[in-house]
Amino acid sequence: MGVTRLDERVRRTLARPALAVGWVGVAVAALPTLAGVELSTTARYAPLVASVVLFGLPHGAIDYVALPRAVTGRVTGRWLAVVGLLYLVLGGAYAAAWFAWPVASALAFVALTWLHWGQGDVYPLAVLLNEDYLDSRARRVATGVVRGGLPMLVPLLGHPETYRDVVGAFAAPFGGNVGDLWLFAPDARLALGAAFAVVTVATLAANRLATAESPPTTWRIDAAETVGLCAFFLVVPPVFAVGVYFCLWHAVRHVARAVAVDDGSRRALASGDLRGPLGRFAREAAPLTVAALALLAGFWVAVPNPPTTLEGATGLYLAFVAVLTLPHVAVVTWMDRAAGLL
Numbered sequence: 001m002g003v004t005r006l007d008e009r010v011r012r013t014l015a016r017p018a019l020a021v022g023w024v025g026v027a028v029a030a031l032p033t034l035a036g037v038e039l040s041t042t043a044r045y046a047p048l049v050a051s052v053v054l055f056g057l058p059h060g061a062i063d064y065v066a067l068p069r070a071v072t073g074r075v076t077g078r079w080l081a082v083v084g085l086l087y088l089v090l091g092g093a094y095a096a097a098w099f100a101w102p103v104a105s106a107l108a109f110v111a112l113t114w115l116h117w118g119q120g121d122v123y124p125l126a127v128l129l130n131e132d133y134l135d136s137r138a139r140r141v142a143t144g145v146v147r148g149g150l151p152m153l154v155p156l157l158g159h160p161e162t163y164r165d166v167v168g169a170f171a172a173p174f175g176g177n178v179g180d181l182w183l184f185a186p187d188a189r190l191a192l193g194a195a196f197a198v199v200t201v202a203t204l205a206a207n208r209l210a211t212a213e214s215p216p217t218t219w220r221i222d223a224a225e226t227v228g229l230c231a232f233f234l235v236v237p238p239v240f241a242v243g244v245y246f247c248l249w250h251a252v253r254h255v256a257r258a259v260a261v262d263d264g265s266r267r268a269l270a271s272g273d274l275r276g277p278l279g280r281f282a283r284e285a286a287p288l289t290v291a292a293l294a295l296l297a298g299f300w301v302a303v304p305n306p307p308t309t310l311e312g313a314t315g316l317y318l319a320f321v322a323v324l325t326l327p328h329v330a331v332v333t334w335m336d337r338a339a340g341l342l
């Protein structure tokens with residue numbers, strides 16, 4: 001089955017803003033570091049805090065409509081039950097795992113995010129940019145592995161101490177202690193960094209050989225994004241970098257995808273209207289964003305060691321996001337299958 005394409009008018013309305021928000025966001029977020037300005041703790045955590053309403057949490061809060069629309073074009077009571085059950089079962093199981101095995105759950109969260117943010121970048125490359133070389137599953141998988149590794153592995157190479165603190169802050173509310181895992185040792189970083197560099201270069205090269213486009217403009221965009229994000233995550237303080245990426249890159253690209261599976265929004269987009277579909281997204285995301293916040297409050301009182309600092313609070317917020325991410329990944333994987341991407 002081939003990849004489902006977007007109507008060309010819809011694609012043109014969506015592609016530029018959806019991609020450019022990430023480019024501009026990352027470029028602007030790199031400025032303080034490039035200028036040698038050190039960000040305060042509050043500034044570094046601000047994007048992650050903002051993700052509660054700025055596309056981060058809301059991008060998953062539309063799963064209940066995005067999945068049925070992507071698979072059948074219609075939202076029915078049965079579908080709402082299916083999505084609800086997915087969240088209940090997968091989210092419930094993962095929440096229980098956090099209490100039982102906090103450190104393993106925290107590491108699994110990083111692995112899950114690697115996979116999910118990787119898959120999240122394949123759709124925009126394949127459909128919004130129309131990369132011809134992503135017609136092969138092997139190249140889609142390799143590209144996803146590279147794209148997910150940029151936010152999840154590269155910060156470990158440049159900022160191992162912060163990385164360990166953040167993973168520690170995920171596990172701490174549940175009584176977990178990451179200690180001196182091999183992952184944070186210099187030889188582990190060297191091995192992982194070298195392997196990732198090989199996979200990245202090989203993937204870009206294979207994609208370059210596979211593209212029939214001449215000049216290879218869209219491949220160049222892919223390569224520039226890859227190199228740019230690699231530099232971004234290597235030098236910018238990781239909590240700030242990951243927060244900006246989550247809000248303005250991953251979530252925005254997913255929202256663009258999700259609005260385009262709705263018939264009404266697609267008609268609006270075909271006539272160049274972006275505002276209407278965005279308003280609809282905000283309305284559809286609001287109820288479950290609020291519900292998620294209420295659940296977060298419940299999570300907060302349930303953990304054995306509730307956090308007392310901004311770093312700790314953000315860690316617990318992300319552990320909560322992890323619980324929502326597992327069913328969200330199931331939903332997006334299902335959407336990928338429906339779109340012929342998997």
Ligand SMILES: CC1=C(/C=C/C(C)=C/C=C/C(C)=C/C=O)C(C)(C)CCC1
Nearest residue numbers: 109110113152155163166238239242325
């Ligand atoms: C903050 C941060 C990290 C992890 C963040 C994660 C894992 C975020 C996941 C967010 C998700 C899954 C959102 C939903 O799509 C690292 C890389 C451990 C270290 C650097 C700072």
Ligand SMILES: [Fe+2]
Nearest residue numbers: 059120254328
């Ligand atoms: Fe997502």
